[in-house]
Amino acid sequence: MIQRKQTLWLLLSVICAGFTFKYPFYNGTVINGTEGVTGAEVTATDNIWLMLLTGAIILLGAAAVFLFKNRKLQLRLTLAGLLASAGLIALYIKYINNFEPGGRISLSALFTVGIVIGFFFAMKGIRRDQKLIRDLDRLR
Template sequence: MLQRIQSIWLLLAGAFAATTFRFPFYSGTLKPGVTTLTNPELNANADMWLTILTALVCGLAFVTIFLYGNRKLQLRFAIIGLFLSIGLLALYFLQMGNYATGVMALSCIFYFAIPVCFFLAIRGVVRDQKLIRSMDRLR
């Protein structure tokens, strides 16, 4: 149901996670001897763990949209997505240590928007739960 605000936030989180495969988080020159990264741009395709975790976050965001009938499960999945996206950001910052020099790209805003969207979706689910409880009290 796209009329509920958390569905919009989860859709945005999934879209931002999907764009991370295309746009870089960090650009620079690799340190000599670093063999795990071959691309001078750090994005979701740069490392196997980044790819797996980004695909998991993206898929989880899109799956969570369709759990509107079960708010408890939707809330759990959104919380898991929030922690995974924070872990993903931490992994990006760890991978930045493999670069000798460089700058953060402007598109890193997409990467920081993913946990924000998950947080706002969690807030929407909690508000829905409160609304349902208050409606049950009125019956």
């Protein structure tokens, strides 16, 4: 159901996660002899772990969109997506340590923050729906 607020927030998270494949999180110079990072910038395609975690976030968000009839499972998947997106930021920060000082975080790193924000507000909307259903059941 597209008209629900949490669906729009989940779609925002999925779109932002998709953008992390194309746009960099960090720009700088890699320290010689490091493994796990290639090139002068860090994107989700630079490392297998970044790619897998970002792909899992996309799948969790997309699956949660279509589980609008099962709010309990939708809430669990959204919470898992929120935790995975926090882990994604931590993984990006871990790979930033492989760069020489003087690099900078890109403006497109906001896409990664947008994933967290989208999952957070989607959880808020799902909880609001659960509360509304409980209140309606109490009135019957």
